[in-house]
Amino acid sequence: MTKSPKFWLLSTLLLAFVLTIPIWVLASFVFQSGNDNWQHLLDTLLPEYIINSLVLMFGVAFGTLLLGVPAAWLISHYQFTGSRWLHWALLLPLAMPAYISAYTYTGLLEFEGPVQSALREVFGFGISQWFPEVRSLGGAVLLFSLVLYPYVYLLSRSAFGSSSQKALEVSRTLGAGPVKSFFQVALPMARPAIIAGVTLALMETLADFGAVQHFGVDTFTTGIYRTWSGLDDTNTAMQLSLVLLSFVGILILVERWSRQQQRYYVGDVKTDASDYVQLTGKKNVFAFAVCFLPILLGFLVPSGQLLYWSLTTAETNLNSDFFELTWNSFSLALITAVATVAVAVFLAYAKRMSNLSRVKQFVQVAHLGYAVPGTVLAIAIIIPLAWFDKTVDDFFYENYEISTGLILSGTLFALVFAYMVRFLSVALQSVESGLARIKPSMDDSARTLGASSWTIMGRIHLPLMHTSLITALILVFVEVLKELPTTLILRPFNFDTLSIKAYEMAADERLADAGLPALLIVLTSLIPVIILSKLMDKRSG
Incomplete structure (x- = not known):
């Protein structure tokens, strides 16, 4: 069954809206009047x-x-x-x-x-x-x-x-x-x-x-x-x-x-x-x-x-705490990379399957998160998530005298969502590049044989663009691993990563103790650089 243009239009609209919620939150503050702190900043620090x-x-x-x-x-x-x-x-x-x-x-x-x-x-x-x-x-x-x-x-x-x-x-x-x-x-x-x-x-x-x-x-x-x-x-x-x-x-x-x-x-x-x-x-x-x-x-x-x-410092720092930090960082980066690439594949596929200009515009809107610095993005995400948690908690307490506490804010969901908003553009560019190399005639041939849109994607597109998908996964994985301000603001209580550990050690002037987590981040970050250098060799060859 081939999806209707209305399906692609509504689904991309919904995704574009959700992924740009932080930007709408920021835009709402344009109409806010400044307080004493803002006036103080205008006069002194701004x-x-x-x-x-x-x-x-x-x-x-x-x-x-x-x-x-x-x-x-x-x-x-x-x-x-x-x-x-x-x-x-x-x-x-x-x-x-x-x-x-x-x-x-x-x-x-x-x-x-x-x-x-x-x-x-x-x-x-x-x-x-x-x-x-x-x-x-x-x-x-x-x-x-x-x-x-x-x-x-x-x-x-x-x-x-x-x-x-x-x-x-x-x-x-x-x-x-x-x-x-x-x-x-x-x-x-x-x-x-x-x-x-x-x-x-x-x-x-x-x-x-x-x-x-x-x-x-x-x-x-x-x-x-x-x-x-x-x-x-x-x-x-x-x-x-x-x-x-x-x-x-x-x-x-x-x-x-x-x-x-x-x-x-x-x-x-x-x-x-x-x-x-x-x-x-x-x-x-x-x-x-x-x-x-x-x-x-x-x-x-x-x-x-x-x-x-x-x-x-390896003798003292290479311990169970360090391996826990590594597990937290790598598992968080992997979860985010898989989720982000999945969304990128859907958006890129919607853009390919639909001839509506609005769909293409919504996909472009989904890119906007990359332009928002991590510090700004994190605070802009906390605001709606905290409002949601408070609304749900008030409702259950008033009606059932039950406190639901924090549901979204202060959880891994907030972190993964923030990373997805910020790094979706990285994944989309790689996925769209791989999808563009597949000739549309292959899609037409599959449709004449009765294949649906999902069958075409699963059996033709994804296998042919596996290199682009792996590249997108690696790029997002490394970006999440390196990200500091978003992680610093949104991480759950008592949840540390390699970047947070390096930051805290450096803030305490224990620079040598920051070496081990920082070195692991750098070594992992070499992977996309190696991929990029190989791509350059192919193009110049």
């Missing part, structure tokens, strides 16, 4: 939040451009020592969450850390007076640049790789050297992709909580959490969230605009081995240094510190 956020954005934009674009250009057009492995190794910092990198660099560079201690032994105590403070706005800019430049590198490399070699050759025949060809031909052609990469990096910067909180930099996410947990003021926290979302909205518009512009430069031209320029001597050393330095500072150094901490 300007600091805005200035710090803007400085972070401009600093990270410059830093990711400086690290990502030159590396992408060198990897795309030159051969030099190590270029074969550097092209995928440049993605490794994607496996290093910003808050974990913040812990490692704090441990390395603070006053009692090994770097300053070694310098004091050589130069005396006076060296620490001019040593830059790692827990600062400048330190946060450098940190985010090191862990987020792969977004710029990845999209820039794709753009440079698809740039027409003929256009570059023509520029050289007209007398333009390599530098001039880069700035006047290659860079303008790749500009939309570069802007998209920077935009993604800036959205991650604005959404971060763990790193800026550890570095003592006041931004919107720290202000929202402090207002909600410290002042117990949901109204003011939501109004701060709306200001933050206005920043995010601008970045989304920029990203969408840059994506539309990609049609002007993306082509099917592939770079052959003969097109690469072989570098020797100083140029070879320079190219290697440009590409290796971000890997060293963005992944190898913090990973080495985490490994050292893990080895020194």
Whole structure:
């Protein structure tokens, strides 16, 4: 039996509404008047939040451009020592969450850390007076640049790789050297992709909580959490969230605009081995240094510190509590991944089976949760769930004198729902990509043989798109494992995860004890990076 268009329309409408409940909750606070706390924030802290956020954005934009674009250009057009492995190794910092990198660099560079201690032994105590403070706005800019430049590198490399070699050759025949060809031909052609990469990096910067909180930099996410947990003021926290979302909205518009512009430069031209320029001597050393330095500072150094901490504390920390944390984290991530991919498959399938434009629009609406930072999303979900729990409890107490307590809020349901809202877009993109590669003619042939929509999906689509499904599962699994602010706010009482344990140890200045859970998160996060690097190899092959 083939489902009617009405079924797809109503089901996608219902899912889109449920998945955007946090956004409707946020929108309702637009009409709320400010209280004394809001006025206090306007007069004192809000300007600091805005200035710090803007400085972070401009600093990270410059830093990711400086690290990502030159590396992408060198990897795309030159051969030099190590270029074969550097092209995928440049993605490794994607496996290093910003808050974990913040812990490692704090441990390395603070006053009692090994770097300053070694310098004091050589130069005396006076060296620490001019040593830059790692827990600062400048330190946060450098940190985010090191862990987020792969977004710029990845999209820039794709753009440079698809740039027409003929256009570059023509520029050289007209007398333009390599530098001039880069700035006047290659860079303008790749500009939309570069802007998209920077935009993604800036959205991650604005959404971060763990790193800026550890570095003592006041931004919107720290202000929202402090207002909600410290002042117990949901109204003011939501109004701060709306200001933050206005920043995010601008970045989304920029990203969408840059994506539309990609049609002007993306082509099917592939770079052959003969097109690469072989570098020797100083140029070879320079190219290697440009590409290796971000890997060293963005992944190898913090990973080495985490490994050292893990080895020194393994005897005391590798116990039943640690295995319980691992079980909590992995089981929660797996449950969320399966549920999220299941919803993504249904939405993608509805979009394929229905010709209604409304269905496609509802599926697009379901993507919106990815734009909401974890801190904002968690508080926006607590509000309706707490209202539901209170309504049910009041009803049963008034009629039967029974207290139902917390039914949804403060449970794993709240966590899984929040993760699904936030990471559904990750799963949908992978599922839709796999589904798009299946020719519609296969569906038509199956229908002529009497197969229903569910039979077609179960026997044809799902087996053919198993790679995309596994990829979606892994991506959501890792994102849940790394997520900190959502877990911190919504976790049930006495339920800890690896990310929470690392955060609590770092907050107590027990950085070495944060090493083991943080290292496991990083090692697990390497899986999608490896998948991504293999996909890049296939495309460039």
